[in-house]
Amino acid sequence: MAIRPLVILPDSMLRKVSAPIDDITPEIRKLADDMLETMYDAPGIGLAAIQIGEPVRLVTIDVSKKAEEGEEQKREPLVFINPEVTWRSEELSSYEEGCLSIPEYYEEVERPARVKVSYRDLDGKAQEIEADGLLATCLQHEIDHLNGVLFIDYLSRLKRDRVNKRFAKAAKRESAA
Template identity: 40%
Template sequence: MILPIYLYGTPVLREQAREIDPATYPELQKLIDDMFETMLQADGVGLAAPQIGLPIRLFCIDLTPVATELPKGMPLRQVFINAEIYERGGANIKMNEGCLSLPGLNEDVVRPSNIRIRYIDEHLQPRDEAFDGYPARVIQHEYDHTDGMVFTDRIAPLRKNLIKSKLAAFVKGKYRASYRCKAAK
């Protein structure tokens, strides 16, 4: 089922998400399937549970659109439950980012190029992995959502001041998106 994506200004996007017990979470696999379907329909590469109104530590990524640029054998679709990024390193790289919760808005964000992360996968197996490059960026972006942050929190203050009216428009429900959304109003 395709779910509505909550837009900037919706309170759930600012909540610190809570950990879940994946073994007892109601209909976890259906939720994961719905998140992948929603992300695909919206042409996204990542989606966090707070973006669909659930303040839980769960996010999914699907890097299929950039598969040719990734190392061979890297899983393209992954689920991260109760994730914890515990190491960041490498060069700080500036790259343009967008977000399904801020349709049509893209800005340059600086992020470390490498991370190490502990999480539970969709098969309820604990994992501890390193990621670099674009996958690390997508994971950090979605991880931020579980910490109550959006990518505009990481842009330069001057730039953030310049887009203040665009951010206010989202809060007022003024946006254009090709997918189902739920505005703050």
């Protein structure tokens, strides 16, 4: 397992649509392991492969509760291959979202409160999960990444433009250094 560098806004890689995974190879399993290690190190609760420069339809998530002081963290990693939202509730919920590819920026985003997602697991078995709360939000956020959509796309044009400008300036400063 290895911690991989994150792709950060304004990198155009984040706008690519990721390709489906046909076979679950040892390379795909290693990618999932690397993604989990990278996600935990960041720290984050979700990561799409495109966020580490791999344009394939693979997502890792862990929304388990944070350990209390003195307790050991109990991890509940989830891996989704070719995830697809098959149903969305009409009821909406709002969460403050952030993104490892847009560091230290958070904003309220409204999404369907519940979703059903079909996917394949690391054994290649077809699975379906019905999710609500934070898991539903995280699944939608990460699946959006696979389609080149970022959570800032749900914000007003003014807020989105501000974020894009801020990260473009930061990238320019970094490349000049």
